[in-house]
Amino acid sequence: MLRQPGMQHEFIVNSNGFSSKLCSSPDVTYKVVLKGVTSTMEKDILNGITGSVDPGEVLALMGPSGSGKTTLLSILGGRVREPTPGGSITYNDQPYSKFLKSRIGFVTQDDVLFPHLTVKETLTYAALLRLPRTLTKEEKEKRAMDVIYELGLERCQDTMIGGSFVRGVSGGERKRVCIGNEIIVNPSLLFLDEPTSGLDSTTALRIIDTLHDIAEAGKTVITTIHQPSSRLFLKFNKLILLGRGSLLYFGQASEAMVYFSSIGCTPLIAMNPAEFMLDLANGNVTDISVPSELEDKVQMDHSERDKKRKACSSSGARVSCGGL
Numbered sequence: 001m002l003r004q005p006g007m008q009h010e011f012i013v014n015s016n017g018f019s020s021k022l023c024s025s026p027d028v029t030y031k032v033v034l035k036g037v038t039s040t041m042e043k044d045i046l047n048g049i050t051g052s053v054d055p056g057e058v059l060a061l062m063g064p065s066g067s068g069k070t071t072l073l074s075i076l077g078g079r080v081r082e083p084t085p086g087g088s089i090t091y092n093d094q095p096y097s098k099f100l101k102s103r104i105g106f107v108t109q110d111d112v113l114f115p116h117l118t119v120k121e122t123l124t125y126a127a128l129l130r131l132p133r134t135l136t137k138e139e140k141e142k143r144a145m146d147v148i149y150e151l152g153l154e155r156c157q158d159t160m161i162g163g164s165f166v167r168g169v170s171g172g173e174r175k176r177v178c179i180g181n182e183i184i185v186n187p188s189l190l191f192l193d194e195p196t197s198g199l200d201s202t203t204a205l206r207i208i209d210t211l212h213d214i215a216e217a218g219k220t221v222i223t224t225i226h227q228p229s230s231r232l233f234l235k236f237n238k239l240i241l242l243g244r245g246s247l248l249y250f251g252q253a254s255e256a257m258v259y260f261s262s263i264g265c266t267p268l269i270a271m272n273p274a275e276f277m278l279d280l281a282n283g284n285v286t287d288i289s290v291p292s293e294l295e296d297k298v299q300m301d302h303s304e305r306d307k308k309r310k311a312c313s314s315s316g317a318r319v320s321c322g323g324l
């Protein structure tokens with residue numbers, strides 16, 4: 001399903017186990033009011049975002065730094081109440097509710113874990129504190145162990161988490177503990193903010209494989225992602241590409257390159273599709289004839305375009321966008 005920017009579409013997030021559907025009609029928008037000493041101005045953070053995701057799917061939110069990934073993820077996860085985002089967001093036709101809150105897991109970019117607890121203690125305490133009272137202590141402890149095996153953390157279960165002053169688990173293991181902290185309550189919707197940032201491509205791939213396993217168990221997974229490798233990129237079912245808070249692409253991740261080549265944007269050399277799209281969203285194109293509908297959405301100002309034009313005349317083009 002190819003979604004061309006600027007068109008009105010429904011954004012639907014479906015999830016198993018409860019009634020949920022995320023829908024934006026009109027599209028999701030988000031503005032903040034910036035109060036200065038002398039003046040007050042409005043700033044558009046997100047503009048016209050649409051899309052859909054179903055149980056069993058992993059949706060990736062991609063875009064340059066400052067393009068609005070975390071803001072969109074927070075809005076979809078029901079974490080932004082003030083100022084109220086525009087557009088409508090529904091989960092299986094229902095608006096956000098308190099009941100839904102208990103079905104959502106949200107892994108933030110900056111994790112907060114106790115450095116002196118071991119992996120097993122961290123997840124056991126999470127289970128004891130967050131699972132319902134109807135379960136016995138033994139059942140909760142068993143759930144913590146199940147999560148440890150599910151995330152492949154058995155080898156480091158007795159290692160301390162660690163921090164600035166105490167050596168502890170590796171970065172990848174730490175991320176998996178954070179994911180464990182959320183999946184322990186078996187959420188239907190799992191949101192993650194940059195779960196692979198700072199990790200090598202093999203560890204990142206392992207985390208995305210874990211997310212896939214979670215999705216295959218009938219959950220809906222939405223994650224922001226930063227510079228994925230091409231192998232990792234192809235693992236996503238759906239993709240939202242943001243540029244300056246606007247939608248550049250929504251659809252199947254595997255069809256994104258076909259869409260961009262259909263509007264005249266193709267890399268001149270074989271390159272990682274994610275790298276190509278981030279270059280495009282950053283305005284890092286050596287041919288300035290970006291399709292008019294994308295021009296306002298890529299993060300390139302006019303002075304930069306002029307510089308690029310000059311640089312382009314003397315060096316070879318890396319990405320070519322044009323022909324429309």
Ligand SMILES: Nc1ncnc2c1ncn2[C@@H]1O[C@H](COP(=O)(O)OP(=O)(O)OP(=O)(O)O)[C@@H](O)[C@H]1O
Pocket residue numbers: 032034043045063064065066067068069070071072
């Ligand atoms: N409450 C706010 N007030 C003012 N500006 C804001 C607010 N929230 C977000 N922004 C701005 O909105 C833009 C998008 O922020 P956001 O954190 O969503 O970006 P991002 O795509 O997650 O970036 P990164 O990859 O660096 O994490 C940024 O320019 C940020 O400064």
Ligand SMILES: [Mg+2]
Pocket residue numbers: 069070071
């Ligand atoms: Mg962010």
